[in-house]
Amino acid sequence: MTRLTYSKAEIETEHDYAMSHVECGLKLHGGFSEDGLYLSPRTRFRWPAINAWLARLQDSNLAIVDATTALLVEPNYPSIDQQVWLLQQGVEQPLWDSLTITGLIEGRGRALADLSPPDFALIINEDISETALGHLGKGLLTTHGWDEGGNPQSEAGGHDVMWYATRDLLFGKNKFPVPVAPASISREKSSREMPQIGAEYEGVIAFLMNLLMIEVRAERAFDFYERVIDHPEVFADKRQEAQHAVALINRIRQDESVHVAWLKAAISEFRHSTINGLDGAEISGAEILDPVWEKMVHWHAVEIHQANRQNNRAELKAKILAAANGASILAAFEKLEDSVDA
Numbered sequence: 569m570t571r572l573t574y575s576k577a578e579i580e581t582e583h584d585y586a587m588s589h590v591e592c593g594l595k596l597h598g599g600f601s602e603d604g605l606y607l608s609p610r611t612r613f614r615w616p617a618i619n620a621w622l623a624r625l626q627d628s629n630l631a632i633v634d635a636t637t638a639l640l641v642e643p644n645y646p647s648i649d650q651q652v653w654l655l656q657q658g659v660e661q662p663l664w665d666s667l668t669i670t671g672l673i674e675g676r677g678r679a680l681a682d683l684s685p686p687d688f689a690l691i692i693n694e695d696i697s698e699t700a701l702g703h704l705g706k707g708l709l710t711t712h713g714w715d716e717g718g719n720p721q722s723e724a725g726g727h728d729v730m731w732y733a734t735r736d737l738l739f740g741k742n743k744f745p746v747p748v749a750p751a752s753i754s755r756e757k758s759s760r761e762m763p764q765i766g767a768e769y770e771g772v773i774a775f776l777m778n779l780l781m782i783e784v785r786a787e788r789a790f791d792f793y794e795r796v797i798d799h800p801e802v803f804a805d806k807r808q809e810a811q812h813a814v815a816l817i818n819r820i821r822q823d824e825s826v827h828v829a830w831l832k833a834a835i836s837e838f839r840h841s842t843i844n845g846l847d848g849a850e851i852s853g854a855e856i857l858d859p860v861w862e863k864m865v866h867w868h869a870v871e872i873h874q875a876n877r878q879n880n881r882a883e884l885k886a887k888i889l890a891a892a893n894g895a896s897i898l899a900a901f902e903k904l905e906d907s908v909d910a
């Protein structure tokens with residue numbers, strides 16, 4: 569029988585690595601198998617556990633929430649062609665800034681490790697000891713936070729450090745000043761949207777949904793970076809470093825797939841649960857969650873892009889115009905506007 573219950577220590581356990589993960593002189597999380605395969609940090613039990621929880625849902629014919637980049641209907645800005653064009657023209661600051669901000673945001677993710685979630689067993693009728701939701705406080709949040717921003721108990725760098733290493737491989741250190749990252753990338757509501765449950769539970773469920781959509785947006789951003797950096801016509805004098813950068817990005821993507829998987833499991837489990845509402849009545853998790861999930865997807869897929877569009881364009885324009893020949897580079901850049909990222 570597949571195991572569905574794990575201790576916190578197990579979820580946090582590393583593989584026995586044949587080789588440690590070191591890049592650009594930096595000790596990084598995870599490691600390599602005998603065969604040279606990259607193994608994500610703390611996944612010796614975490615991956616089998618998540619796969620078992622997802623399989624349990626599938627075996628019971630319980631739908632797993634749909635969360636893929638196909639939800640992101642607004643095109644990426646700039647497009648791949650536009651970003652490639654800027655690099656070809658020697659306009660490097662936009663990609664530098666973008667990679668740095670990604671690292672800064674990843675670093676903030678470490679805060680997840682310090683959350684202490686309320687016990688969902690207190691409001692869910694069914695036994696949740698064999699679910700992801702039942703393991704929120706048993707290693708799923710700590711490992712996730714450490715993946716993003718490093719474990720303070722270890723010297724190995726997390727995703728933040730991996731992005732800075734990627735950037736420095738491509739551009740060298742300190743090429744531009746460190747930009748300011750946006751204050752928040754979550755959909756935040758001051759009023760209650762799940763009044764059927766206590767605010768502490770709503771907070772966690774909304775947080776997990778935000779996190780899942782942020783991971784989905786990240787997946788598209790990482791695909792964008794990879795396609796740009798892997799493009800044969802950029803970084804012509806450092807193709808080797810560019811290949812190396814792509815390898816690092818792929819390791820980050822492999823780590824992120826763990827995050828998407830457990831979040832999908834936990835949110836789906838809540839949907840299929842019977843909740844003891846605040847008013848004493850039983851209510852299905854789906855009834856509480858679905859209307860909010862719909863708003864969440866729309867916010868991350870559409871609203872945030874529309875809200876930021878003008879600002880993003882103005883900022884990028886200023887960076888292009890700061891270059892020698894900026895005006896003509898910008899004119900060609902804008903002509904590429906209609907190209908769509910396939």
Ligand SMILES: [Fe+2]
Nearest residue numbers: 674715716727
């Ligand atoms: Fe990450």
Ligand SMILES: [Fe+2]
Nearest residue numbers: 716783824827
């Ligand atoms: Fe993540």
